[in-house]
Amino acid sequence: MTGDLLPPALIFIAAALLVPFLRGKTQAGYMLLIPVVSLLIIMNVPTGRIWTFDFWGYTLIMGRIDKLSLVFGYIFTIMAFLGILFALKVKDNLQHVSAIVYAGATLGVVFAGDFLTLYLFWEIMAVSSTFLILASRTDAARQAGFRYILVHLIGGLFLLAGIVLYIQETGTTAFDYIGLSGTASWLIFIGIALNAAAIPLHAWLPDAYPMGTPTSTVFLSAFTTKSAVYLLIRTFPGTELLIWIGAFMVFVPIFYAVLENDIRRVLAYSLLNQIGFMLVGTGIGSQLALNGAVAHAFCHILYKGLLFMAAGSVLQMTGKIKCTEIGGLYKTMPLTCLFCIVGAASISAFPLFSGFVSKSMVVTATVNENLVLVYLVLQFASAGVFHHAGIKVPFFTFFGHDSGIRAKDPSWNMVLAMGLAAFACIFIGVFPQPLYNLLPFTVDYIPYTGAHVVGQLQLLMFGALAFALLILSGYYPPEIKSINLDVDWTYRKLGTAVYGFMDRTLNAVNRNVEHVLMTVVKGGSGFFRQITVHLVLFVSINLWLLQGYRDKHLALKKQRLYDDVVQGTFPVGIGAAVAVSFVVLIYVLT
Amino acid sequence: MKKELTLFDKPKNVKILLICFYCSLGVLLIAEFFIHPHPAFYFEQIKGFSAVYGFFSCVLLIFLAKLLRLIVMKKEDYYDR
Numbered sequence: 001m002t003g004d005l006l007p008p009a010l011i012f013i014a015a016a017l018l019v020p021f022l023r024g025k026t027q028a029g030y031m032l033l034i035p036v037v038s039l040l041i042i043m044n045v046p047t048g049r050i051w052t053f054d055f056w057g058y059t060l061i062m063g064r065i066d067k068l069s070l071v072f073g074y075i076f077t078i079m080a081f082l083g084i085l086f087a088l089k090v091k092d093n094l095q096h097v098s099a100i101v102y103a104g105a106t107l108g109v110v111f112a113g114d115f116l117t118l119y120l121f122w123e124i125m126a127v128s129s130t131f132l133i134l135a136s137r138t139d140a141a142r143q144a145g146f147r148y149i150l151v152h153l154i155g156g157l158f159l160l161a162g163i164v165l166y167i168q169e170t171g172t173t174a175f176d177y178i179g180l181s182g183t184a185s186w187l188i189f190i191g192i193a194l195n196a197a198a199i200p201l202h203a204w205l206p207d208a209y210p211m212g213t214p215t216s217t218v219f220l221s222a223f224t225t226k227s228a229v230y231l232l233i234r235t236f237p238g239t240e241l242l243i244w245i246g247a248f249m250v251f252v253p254i255f256y257a258v259l260e261n262d263i264r265r266v267l268a269y270s271l272l273n274q275i276g277f278m279l280v281g282t283g284i285g286s287q288l289a290l291n292g293a294v295a296h297a298f299c300h301i302l303y304k305g306l307l308f309m310a311a312g313s314v315l316q317m318t319g320k321i322k323c324t325e326i327g328g329l330y331k332t333m334p335l336t337c338l339f340c341i342v343g344a345a346s347i348s349a350f351p352l353f354s355g356f357v358s359k360s361m362v363v364t365a366t367v368n369e370n371l372v373l374v375y376l377v378l379q380f381a382s383a384g385v386f387h388h389a390g391i392k393v394p395f396f397t398f399f400g401h402d403s404g405i406r407a408k409d410p411s412w413n414m415v416l417a418m419g420l421a422a423f424a425c426i427f428i429g430v431f432p433q434p435l436y437n438l439l440p441f442t443v444d445y446i447p448y449t450g451a452h453v454v455g456q457l458q459l460l461m462f463g464a465l466a467f468a469l470l471i472l473s474g475y476y477p478p479e480i481k482s483i484n485l486d487v488d489w490t491y492r493k494l495g496t497a498v499y500g501f502m503d504r505t506l507n508a509v510n511r512n513v514e515h516v517l518m519t520v521v522k523g524g525s526g527f528f529r530q531i532t533v534h535l536v537l538f539v540s541i542n543l544w545l546l547q548g549y550r551d552k553h554l555a556l557k558k559q560r561l562y563d564d565v566v567q568g569t570f571p572v573g574i575g576a577a578v579a580v581s582f583v584v585l586i587y588v589l590t
Numbered sequence: 591m592k593k594e595l596t597l598f599d600k601p602k603n604v605k606i607l608l609i610c611f612y613c614s615l616g617v618l619l620i621a622e623f624f625i626h627p628h629p630a631f632y633f634e635q636i637k638g639f640s641a642v643y644g645f646f647s648c649v650l651l652i653f654l655a656k657l658l659r660l661i662v663m664k665k666e667d668y669y670d671r
Binding site: 254259330331332364367375380384399406449450454455457459460464465466467468470477481482484485486493 | 594595596597598608611614615618619621622624625626627628629630631634638640641642643644645646647648649650651652654655656658659661662663664665666668669
């Protein structure tokens, strides 16, 4: 029965192409219908491998349906719905089309059962998301979008190289668990890790995401990184390297998040930090850890989407998004403020909010594996997340100093999208069981124990105490209009410097070598031309002597021949004819 | 024009909020004596470990972030020059 249905990815992409031909309410209703139809299909597909096509002797599998791909399919479709609802009133078809194609391509990646399908949707994802960055139509966005697509094309090449090697080694395009062994797997790993923004391949994210429009960043925050996390869970579970990359990611970005002035850049850094938790879970690879990584990705997509929606609302209504320029907005944007606080509480893993029931699975998994250091880093980061995403974002945006801005809450569709996301965050936090039922392995985990709740609250509330004391004492680093250097410095500044250095040194070497070479060649060519002339003259004069030319006649003929050869007026055709006749002569004689 | 909220413009309200906040901290410390503990590691047997760890994590975070700022902070037009 479901064999007749189209894969959700194709539905999204095909439906997106019709969007520009519709107007007003028809367009709005049509766009909202796309994820709804897709969700109905995902809810009704049988498990196994469906939607297979033959392509040049390879089998394309567009439907690898199991618990792992389904849970990501659900959340991406839900997020596509919320994102479309949030952006419903945007009068820019470029954004709508690229966002819907982007969401479709992500679903394509999630349900891909073979590498060719995966790579196809992978590249569609990269290109369509670039348009969401460019949609701001500012110079900064254009440049950031350009860097973004370059980085992703390079990542795509790594993946492609890995895929080609993998197919050559195994003889099949289908993939499942790969694990780090050999060149092919490393290339694939690097390609996927770049999309997951794994440190040190992360700089494209805080560089590009904050450049999107108020609505497009919501899509960006959800799809690329989490589809890569899905692939890592699928292909590299239990890879120890991921634990250390994850621990590093959990730790380092929070310092940047504390320092950043641009609210969306703060959120971008906390996005990195949250992916760190997922990578730690993937790296540990136990059932609890993988469940935790999946659950955390699920919750994270919702609350990070919610936080970017709140930031987008502020940007939309005030035109500003820097801590130094906003503040005191709770007075006129109470709903946005409330939803932002729900998102902040969720990302901080407060009890009764979604982050609490997912993040704690990963943390407990580190305890079960006796990873003391990783455990302490995760706990440090949990307090740190509350500090920058939980307190700083709402505090500096909606409270803090009164900026004098009196912007209102955004339009109904934006408020509704935030409201639905906030509801989902609280619902999952209070009733985690429906989410646990979706996870790939059976869940034998109870988040709400007295010790866990009290321990987590102590960690968070005393972190808040530190914030309060530091703010009151004036020791807290003031918000400054500035940027903070990250790894992208290597290709933005160092790259330019290296180019300049190359220009000065290598090109100078080049020029000198050319000079020497030209002198030698000129001299050589002169020498060889003279040799030819003299050879020709020697042969000709002897010939003419035999023919009986003497004195004046001989001198005249000699002079004409010399001029012809040196000045090149000697018809080239004759030279060729002579050469050919020589060959013919040899051919005849032998 | 819709009416503005002015909840936190009054120092009294802020004071009430802070008092509630400090009280909740006390409640959390006391609550630990009434729950069934299952410490993850030996150091978590110490009462109030999470509270101390959370507090000093944040202080350390701010301290290190201030140091980091000395290295990485540049003017906003750094990349345009």
